[in-house]
Amino acid sequence: MRDLVHHLADRKVDAIKLLSEGACACAGSPPYVWRNAAFPVAVELVRLPLDFLRSGIETGHERGLRVTVHTTQQAAAREAIEAGADGLEHGVTVEPITDHSLVELMLERDITYTPTLWIHDATHPDTRGNVKKVADAGVRIALGSDTFSGRGLFGANTLEEAELMVAAGMTPVQSLVAATSGAARQCVRPDLGTVAPGKRADLIVLTADPTQDISNLRALGMTILNGEIVVDKR
């Protein structure tokens, strides 16, 4: 695990994500096999032993990288946070969050919760309620698209995710914060996510107010990329 994280750090990755459990995550279920068109060989996922999880997190931190952990269950989420993770990818999706001390732990350790509702919403009915619960408690939420995961569309999933966050009970402003400064913080990109002098000018200009209706994110007027206008619908 340490060698792998060093290998990735040497290749200048932005962050480390560890999978602590297979995405099916059901006790006694057959091994979870992950298939993705981008990878020629199917990958069997098993629960990562705790010492591996700790080693991966520690090594990432030694190399100055944030380390997040893919989880779907409360027990795995707790284990990841206790092992030192900076964030939970997906969070708790396959069961309702019934353990309030887990939410307290998220707040205490200042972890970021990245829901990826567009993937889990249809198959896991508890996902939305869990997002609302942690958002209401004040846990930091980041909008992450997980678009690479097979059936995604870059850009489109981000808009869908922002809308689903609001459908889950977050306010439009909470959703916008998750998509901008929340995500920038999670990725350790202080140059992104806020509009201020000295920041990178990556902006979209909308023709309607997204704080009133999050779907107004689709009312694109202009896209400015690193200070250059690249789309202009005026």
Ligand SMILES: [Zn+2]
């Ligand atoms: Zn994941």
